[in-house]
Amino acid sequence: MNTKKINQYLEELYQFDPSLKKHEQILRQLIPQLIAAKPDSGFNPELIQKIKSHLEQSLKKTNYKSMTKKIVPFWQPVLTWSAGVIAMLFLALTIYQIFPDNQAQIANKNPETGVKKVVASAFGPLNSQGNVVTSDTRMIGGLGSANNSPSAQNAPELKEVSVTASDSLATPLMTVNTTEENDLMPTNIIGMGGGETELRNEKIMIMPIINYSFKYQGEPLDLSQVSKTVYRRIKNQNGFAIANLLSGLEIDPIKLNSFSNLKATYISLAEDKPFGLTASFDFNDDSVSIYSNWEKWANPERDKCQDEACWSRFRTKYEDIPEDSVAIQATNDFLTNLGVDISRYGEAKVNNSWRRWYEQTTDKANYYFPEIVNVVYPLLIDGQEVNNSAGEPDGLLVNYNILEKRVSDASTFTPYNYEASEYEAETSADRLINLAEAGGWNQFSYHLYDSSGEVEVENRELILGTPRQGLIRFWTYQNNASQELFAPALIFPVLDVPADYYGSTNIIVPLTQDLIKELEERNTQYSQGGVISPISISSVMR
Amino acid sequence: MASNFNSTINAAAFDRLYEKNIEAIYNFLFYKTLNRETAADLAQEVFLKAWRGLKKNNVENPKAWLYTISRHAIADYYKRLKPQANIDDFWDLADSVNLLEKLDQKMAGEKIIHALKKLSSSDRDLLIMRFWLDLPFAEIATHLEKNEGAVKMACSRALKKIQTEAPFIYFLLLAGQISNL
Numbered sequence: 001m002n003t004k005k006i007n008q009y010l011e012e013l014y015q016f017d018p019s020l021k022k023h024e025q026i027l028r029q030l031i032p033q034l035i036a037a038k039p040d041s042g043f044n045p046e047l048i049q050k051i052k053s054h055l056e057q058s059l060k061k062t063n064y065k066s067m068t069k070k071i072v073p074f075w076q077p078v079l080t081w082s083a084g085v086i087a088m089l090f091l092a093l094t095i096y097q098i099f100p101d102n103q104a105q106i107a108n109k110n111p112e113t114g115v116k117k118v119v120a121s122a123f124g125p126l127n128s129q130g131n132v133v134t135s136d137t138r139m140i141g142g143l144g145s146a147n148n149s150p151s152a153q154n155a156p157e158l159k160e161v162s163v164t165a166s167d168s169l170a171t172p173l174m175t176v177n178t179t180e181e182n183d184l185m186p187t188n189i190i191g192m193g194g195g196e197t198e199l200r201n202e203k204i205m206i207m208p209i210i211n212y213s214f215k216y217q218g219e220p221l222d223l224s225q226v227s228k229t230v231y232r233r234i235k236n237q238n239g240f241a242i243a244n245l246l247s248g249l250e251i252d253p254i255k256l257n258s259f260s261n262l263k264a265t266y267i268s269l270a271e272d273k274p275f276g277l278t279a280s281f282d283f284n285d286d287s288v289s290i291y292s293n294w295e296k297w298a299n300p301e302r303d304k305c306q307d308e309a310c311w312s313r314f315r316t317k318y319e320d321i322p323e324d325s326v327a328i329q330a331t332n333d334f335l336t337n338l339g340v341d342i343s344r345y346g347e348a349k350v351n352n353s354w355r356r357w358y359e360q361t362t363d364k365a366n367y368y369f370p371e372i373v374n375v376v377y378p379l380l381i382d383g384q385e386v387n388n389s390a391g392e393p394d395g396l397l398v399n400y401n402i403l404e405k406r407v408s409d410a411s412t413f414t415p416y417n418y419e420a421s422e423y424e425a426e427t428s429a430d431r432l433i434n435l436a437e438a439g440g441w442n443q444f445s446y447h448l449y450d451s452s453g454e455v456e457v458e459n460r461e462l463i464l465g466t467p468r469q470g471l472i473r474f475w476t477y478q479n480n481a482s483q484e485l486f487a488p489a490l491i492f493p494v495l496d497v498p499a500d501y502y503g504s505t506n507i508i509v510p511l512t513q514d515l516i517k518e519l520e521e522r523n524t525q526y527s528q529g530g531v532i533s534p535i536s537i538s539s540v541m542r
Numbered sequence: 543m544a545s546n547f548n549s550t551i552n553a554a555a556f557d558r559l560y561e562k563n564i565e566a567i568y569n570f571l572f573y574k575t576l577n578r579e580t581a582a583d584l585a586q587e588v589f590l591k592a593w594r595g596l597k598k599n600n601v602e603n604p605k606a607w608l609y610t611i612s613r614h615a616i617a618d619y620y621k622r623l624k625p626q627a628n629i630d631d632f633w634d635l636a637d638s639v640n641l642l643e644k645l646d647q648k649m650a651g652e653k654i655i656h657a658l659k660k661l662s663s664s665d666r667d668l669l670i671m672r673f674w675l676d677l678p679f680a681e682i683a684t685h686l687e688k689n690e691g692a693v694k695m696a697c698s699r700a701l702k703k704i705q706t707e708a709p710f711i712y713f714l715l716l717a718g719q720i721s722n723l
Contacts, residue, residue: 009672012679013698020698027701031673038674041572047582048564054586055560059593268689280692294691 006031015294018371019399022354115231115382115418122421123232123483126476127518210500211459214437214507216492218466221429226511227469227488228425231381234417235484239264239283271296275406289411292401297408316369320402324350327373331398334407335377344416345377345395346385360499372408373400381418381486387470389442391491391506394473418486424513425488432509435516436464436492438523440507441472460498464507467492472508487512556596559604560589566675567608573670574616584615591615606685613667665700672697 009031013020020027243262249255256262263283270278276293302314328348335342351374358367379386379395388394399409426432435441467490476483492507510516567588572581588611592604595611658666671682679697683690 013694013701015694020702023702030701034669034673039573039576041569041581042578043565043568043572047568048561051564051568051582051585051589052560055589058586058590266688268692278691291691291695 022368022370024368114416115420116234118419118421120422122419123230123485124476126230126423126485126487126512126514211457212501212503213459213461214439214464214494215461216433216437216464217495218464218492221432221467221490223427223429223432225469226425226427226490227384228422228512229382229420229488230423230512231418231420231471231486233414233484233486234419235284235286236415236417237263237283238286242283275404277408286414288413290409290413291411292408297404314403316371316402318367318369321369322373322400322402322405324352324373327375327400330400330405331375331377331407331410334398334410335396338410340396340413341416342377344380346380346393348375348377349393350375369402371402373402374398375400381471382420384488385470386486387472387489387491387506387508389472389474389508390504391442391470391472391508423487425511426513426516431516432490432511435509435519435523436467436490436507440492440509441489441515441519442504442506442508462497462501463495464492465495467509469511472510487515556593559592559608563605563608564589566605566677567612569675570609570670571612571616573674574612574667575619580619584612584619587615588612603684603687606687609685610687661700661703665696665703668693668697669700 006028010020010024010027240261240263242264246264247257247259247262265283266281267283268278268280270276270293272293274296276296278291278293280289280291282288299314302311305311305314327350331348332342354370358364358369361367375398376393377396377398378393386394396413397409397411398407400406401408470489470491471486472489473484473486476485488511490509490511492509494501494503494505494507497505510519564585568581568585571584571588572578575581575584588608591611592608595607596604658669661669667686668682671677671685672679677685679694680690683693686693688696
């Protein structure tokens with residue numbers, strides 16, 4: 001994989017998402033690995049003839065007739081003729097949900113927003129029994145379908161290691177290449193790679209392995225007030241209504257009413273002006289996201305850069321980064337102008353995680369500062385804060401562009417429309433603490449050992465503090481449709497986080513029986529009597 | 543082959559459509575099923591459906607349409623195999639790792655599969671099209687009937703998802719480096 005090609009991939013992505021630059025070192029490893037993993041499809045000219053031959057046989061059996069219609073542009077006239085009209089119509093029809101105070105508001109077809117109480121266990125089983133768990137759910141729980149499948153019981157070692165490693169607490173193997181280029185790289189980056197040489201040819205040294213375990217040292221748990229309520233987001237099907245309104249249009253050379261059961265699914269509207277924004281409406285998900293219209297955010301001077309010296313002129317400097325209050329004021333103003341009711345969200349928080357890495361790096365002069373400030377407005381449902389799979393606030397993410405001093409992205413806006421259903425909750429504090437000490441829902445604690453003696457292995461214990469209660473967003477599949485759910489959970493903070501710890505700083509333990517049971521089953525699969533099974537490093541490397 | 547399909551010019555057009563797209567469609571089907579025979583069978587099915595469809599519909603972008611048919615064909619195939627499960631492709635199979643080991647794939651593939659399994663089917667399609675089929679974003683956008691910006695954003699999100707929300711990839715990548723030494 002040559003560097004030029006990797007650079008091409010990266011530059012394409014940076015053009016649209018400059019925030020990726022802060023992950024450049026990892027991406028320079030990830031992309032070649034992705035490409036190297038491409039399986040051999042075995043395609044050859046003989047295969048062309050073989051498939052063709054079978055195809056001809058099939059066609060003969062079907063008594064085919066000649067194609068009577070030539071291949072002509074179909075959607076093009078629709079799009080070119082009336083993009084503006086349709087766009088404005090879509091915007092007018094949908095804007096009321098996202099921007100309720102806008103003058104363009106029309107009759108609200110879904111006036112009932114809020115939280116509607118439904119019968120107990122209304123959303124079906126919360127665990128993955130009988131369902132295919134979505135990727136998001138796997139990420140939240142580390143409960144990949146592979147873990148829960150019968151075959152997982154007899155899974156080969158590589159599978160076991162890989163699945164558990166997905167959320168493992170053992171530090172990754174750290175390598176340092178010896179190229180001169182690497183001397184310029186920030187030292188906090190995991191798996192530092194130069195990118196100029198083939199990865200497999202790099203000289204590496206193996207950093208020590210650190211196995212982490214948890215010990216709860218917070219206050220005794222008071223479970224008298226734990227929530228039993230699980231929430232589900234209700235998605236309205238505006239796509240049909242919008243398409244229905246459009247169906248009477250005659251757009252040369254076709255009539256939209258010649259279609260049946262028409263449904264609008266997705267549309268993007270872009271502001272055609274400097275620093276314009278793009279609003280992407282997803283009618284299936286009943287959501288809207290706003291992005292910078294990258295064509296209008298171009299920096300001609302920077303785009304001409306051909307070397308690192310030129311690029312560095314446009315890099316964010318430490319002194320460019322605004323105070324949190326400045327960024328939050330800008331994002332608040334942005335949302336207010338949109339008419340968003342921010343009372344449905346908790347207090348805005350700036351993601352300053354980069355500061356941790358900056359403090360640790362020894363090469364501060366070459367540190368790559370982020371170009372955007374992430375401001376998170378945690379979603380509140382019934383007054384409870386929603387968290388992501390890492391136990392961090394989850395809701396509306398608004399990005400403030402540091403160099404341009406303006407908001408560049410905001411996602412994801414959804415109508416405040418939920419159902420609430422009660423589920424059986426856990427009442428044993430000991431059971432919950434045991435789960436937390438095993439890594440909880442989002443992490444799994446296994447220990448590596450090295451029989452060869454070539455790798456230094458260190459075991460450390462991390463302390464968990466008194467948890468807070470919050471909602472965790474996750475997804476399940478039922479009846480061929482996904483459900484976006486919010487389950488109550490305890491979120492235990494990891495105290496005194498070591499500088500070289502890369503795991504989550506929160507341990508999540510769900511409070512509903514469905515999820516707890518599945519979590520315990522997962523732990524049982526990989527442990528013996530509560531003691532986490534050690535895994536040989538050499539088996540992982542094999 | 544045109545004469546075998548039909549003597550009309552439309553059959554010749556379909557012949558050209560086949561010749562021009564069979565490699566890309568077969569490879570896409572293979573990357574989504576990781577089985578050569580299955581990919582070949584599905585490729586035949588896709589072009590059969592395309593032929594039937596072209597008799598009834600006008601299509602602006604036949605290649606995009608072929609990709610759409612392909613995705614549906616894959617989903618139908620796995621639905622036939624596992625009717626109770628909602629599976630879009632091979633990567634969604636719970637036992638895909640076991641199955642992969644029976645195939646003649648690279649070691650790197652066995653490791654990266656865990657990262658790709660973390661993604662949604664649509665995100666996987668993006669990465670497969672960009673990095674395995676080496677299609678430009680503009681072409682991917684056309685095939686998926688989305689705008690280029692949305693495709694780039696989705697691709698960057700998929701990469702971010704791998705590297706930020708699946709931290710084990712670091713471990714696997716580095717384990718891969720070591721095993722390749």
